[in-house]
Amino acid sequence: MKTEQGVDHGLSPARPGPGRQAAALLGFLALSHGVSYVASLAIVSNAGGWYAAAEKAPWTPPGWAFGSVWMMLYTAMAVAAWLVWRQGSGFLSGRSRGAMTMYGILLCMNLGWAPLFFGMYPMIGTAALWLALLVIAAHAAAAAATVVLFGPISRAAGLLMLPYVSWIVFSCSLNAYAAARN
Numbered sequence: 001m002k003t004e005q006g007v008d009h010g011l012s013p014a015r016p017g018p019g020r021q022a023a024a025l026l027g028f029l030a031l032s033h034g035v036s037y038v039a040s041l042a043i044v045s046n047a048g049g050w051y052a053a054a055e056k057a058p059w060t061p062p063g064w065a066f067g068s069v070w071m072m073l074y075t076a077m078a079v080a081a082w083l084v085w086r087q088g089s090g091f092l093s094g095r096s097r098g099a100m101t102m103y104g105i106l107l108c109m110n111l112g113w114a115p116l117f118f119g120m121y122p123m124i125g126t127a128a129l130w131l132a133l134l135v136i137a138a139h140a141a142a143a144a145a146t147v148v149l150f151g152p153i154s155r156a157a158g159l160l161m162l163p164y165v166s167w168i169v170f171s172c173s174l175n176a177y178a179a180a181r182n
Helices: 018-046 063-088 096-119 126-153 155-181
Strands: none
Touching (some): 018 096, 063 096, 063 126, 096 126
C-alpha cells in the first residue's frame, strides 16, 4: 500500500508473474474442459437411446452444434474465471472469493444436470426431466449470479459469461419442452 509520500510498504497484493498467470490459465482451461468431458459422458452414452426417440422442441439445434457451442462456452468461462483470479491474485483473496466460490458452484451444477437429464430418464422416466429442469433453472440463476459477481472485478470476465447465461436459459426451454412432452 502506498503512503502519501508514494512509498510502497508491500501491503497491496502483487499481480502474479507471467509464468504463474499462464499456469493458472491452463489450470482453468483444464478444469473447465474436464467438467465438460465428465458431463458429456452421460450425454454420449444416452443420446442415441431414449433421447434420439424423444420429442424435442422445434427450436432444438442439430446434435453436432452442441459440442461446438459448449467448447466455446467452457473456454470463455475458463478465461473469465482466470481474469477474476488475476485481479484478486488468488482464489480466496479480497473480493474474488465470492466470485470464485460461485464459479465453483456453477461448475458443480453443470456436472449435475447431464447425468440427471440424460442418465436418469431410463430409470425414473419423466420425473428425471422435471428434476433436471429444477437443476438447470438453479444453474441459470447461478450463472447470472456469476456474471453479477465477475463484472465488478473484471468487466471482460462478466461479459465473457453472458453467452453462457444465454445458452443455459435456452437450454432451460429445451428441458421444459422435453419434460412436458415426454
